[in-house]
Amino acid sequence: MIRLQVCLECQQRQYPLRDLCRACLSDKLALMDDAGDGRLLARTVLHRSSEAEWQQALPLALGTVDLTSGAHLICFLAADVQPGEPVRVKAGPDPLGRQSLTAHRI
Numbered sequence: 551m552i553r554l555q556v557c558l559e560c561q562q563r564q565y566p567l568r569d570l571c572r573a574c575l576s577d578k579l580a581l582m583d584d585a586g587d588g589r590l591l592a593r594t595v596l597h598r599s600s601e602a603e604w605q606q607a608l609p610l611a612l613g614t615v616d617l618t619s620g621a622h623l624i625c626f627l628a629a630d631v632q633p634g635e636p637v638r639v640k641a642g643p644d645p646l647g648r649q650s651l652t653a654h655r656i
């Protein structure tokens with residue numbers, strides 16, 4: 551389960567959080583739970599980083615997920631998920647232990 555921002559005017563879900571709805575520019579936004587189910591659109595593997603702390607976590611798979619609820623997000627990939635496959639995005643620690651989103655194959 552993840553939490554997404556939803557527009558109370560047009561019901562558009564969005565991630566990351568913004569001050570205005572990206573669809574209708576309303577500022578009437580709230581957070582709501584989302585199952586995190588969707589499909590992997592694209593993936594890439596990061597082999598280099600300019601941040602020294604990330605060197606220990608490389609290579610690192612990242613992907614773009616099209617959630618069933620309508621939002622798109624970029625997150626870490628837990629396994630060798632290929633584009634087109636169904637995934638579930640979950641909140642949890644990234645390789646450095648910070649809270650982030652990771653897509654898992656379902």
Ligand SMILES: [Zn+2]
Nearest residue numbers: 557560571574
């Ligand atoms: Zn809206």
